[in-house]
Amino acid sequence: MNYEQALDYIHSIYKFGSKLGLDNINYLLQLMGNPQQGLKVIHVAGTNGKGSTCAYIRSVLAEQGFRVGLYTSPYLEEFTERIQINGVNIPKENLAEITTFVKEKVELMLSHGKNHPTEFEVVTAIGFEYFKRQKIDYLVLEVGLGGRGDSTNVIDAPLVSVITPIAYDHMDYLGDTLGKIAFEKAGIIKANCPVVTYLQKDEAMEVIEEVSKAVNAPINIAPIKEIELVSYDDSGQCFHGFYGNEKIENLKISMLGEHQIENAAVALAALNILASVHQIPISKKALYDGFMNAKWPGRLEIITRNPTTVIDGAHNVHGMQALAKTIKKLYAEKSMTLVIGILGDKDVEGMLGEIVPLASRIILTKPNNPRAMALDKLAEMIGVYGKTAKKSISISNAIQEALDCSTPDDLIVFCGSLYMIGDVRSILKEKK
Known part of the structure; x- marks a missing residue:
């Protein structure tokens, strides 16, 4: 074969x-x-x-x-x-x-x-x-x-x-x-x-x-x-x-x-x-x-500057805590656009609690995996934090929306699932 x-x-x-x-x-x-x-x-x-x-x-x-x-x-x-x-x-x-x-x-x-x-x-x-x-x-x-x-x-x-x-x-x-x-x-x-x-x-x-x-x-x-x-x-x-x-x-x-x-x-x-x-x-x-x-792609990896665009494979609470800690340390002054997609069998509530409070704008998308959480359900869970989120089933559309709503001084973070991060990385590299 x-x-x-x-x-x-x-x-x-x-x-x-x-x-x-x-x-x-x-x-x-x-x-x-x-x-x-x-x-x-x-x-x-x-x-x-x-x-x-x-x-x-x-x-x-x-x-x-x-x-x-x-x-x-x-x-x-x-x-x-x-x-x-x-x-x-x-x-x-x-x-x-x-x-x-x-x-x-x-x-x-x-x-x-x-x-x-x-x-x-x-x-x-x-x-x-x-x-x-x-x-x-x-x-x-x-x-x-x-x-x-x-x-x-x-x-x-x-x-x-x-x-x-x-x-x-x-x-x-x-x-x-x-x-x-x-x-x-x-x-x-x-x-x-x-x-x-x-x-x-x-x-x-x-x-x-x-x-x-x-x-x-x-x-x-x-x-x-x-x-x-x-x-x-x-x-x-x-x-x-x-x-x-x-x-x-x-x-x-x-x-x-x-x-x-x-x-x-x-x-x-x-x-x-x-x-x-x-x-x-x-x-x-x-x-x-x-x-x-040593390199390990997709883990707190900076893909582009102006705006600073970071992809991270954080897909559980511990990983999301580490991501949030780094954002606070390095980018506390930046306004953040969060693009997130999560598998439904994860501790979604715990993950959102770490990262959503840091976001100024939120875009939801679905990892390319049958276990991906439905966007309506994810939006409902984010609503607990008094925030609204745009929904984009297509990862490529979510990327473009994030770029469109962010200024060169902003921070864009993609996280929630390794299955999503790989697609994001490929698309962003093509846009360079």
Whole structure:
């Protein structure tokens, strides 16, 4: 099959839904020769900050000269973004070839009376096969959902298990308390394998510590409280942090938001484990260059100036709090046009409470997803704040309306769903 046929096949599997559990993916991978075995993996779970943390780790290792695979989800603009080596997306012809191979194994699996794998299981299998064929040095592997039953959790012994901030999200799958959610995230912790975690809230921290202790996994809490902010504007940030017991001064990152400094601190702690426990050489130059050059599109990303136009994938309350905090810090003097679209299964009320009070003008649109909240319902919820909102089913029309009603001195913010942000990013880039 060609690339378009491969994508059609992958997306056609969406109808099989999302299932947590490893039986299906293990069976499929076994038929493929277990391509995941032998890969040297940095496994990253959490509610927020997974992608950015992965980006920092990948960037530093690549600066050191290694071939580093990166597996993430979802994608923003191109499906091939999900499977990368050193920042280069999987070539379309490779995706087509490997999808053909995986499809043959899926059909064999079905002939054995097994259930059809989900879309995420198939894509994960494609990723493992690509990374094996390309003989990468390391794989930075982002969990899709949860951890314990996530398809990426088929790996045996990661070099380090990383857990980023845990918050309320996907509660229908993961549980309705931080403890239950943390238990699912902590499922990536393996016996005797080091763990690096963000300094979680007590309820989540206790669970992670219990799981780590039960399997004799050494736990390392990233030194978030020791961070010293040096400078911060909308071109980037500079801070002092720690790399093991060593103070790293004037580390610069281009990603915006104080939460990105915390994500960087978690990544630093993980990199220190790679160097100190696994003897992977990481130079100071690779650290500084890797953090400065790390990018994670669609997260507090400035697309244009005059007006300042920001896109952010904030899609839960924790993410919206981080976005609101950054707006207050960097753009308090600007009048803001908010363009927002949200999936209906999110904590919409909580998300709106963080961002709507900051907006002078509001435009509603629908992410390209069947779970998108109806605009009438969203408008009704915004009305609680004494504000009215324009409704635009078309994302492109919403963008144009935002540009039309904003002056060069204003701020335009697009947020609410990663599914929307990818479309916004593509359209805005074309308008440049």
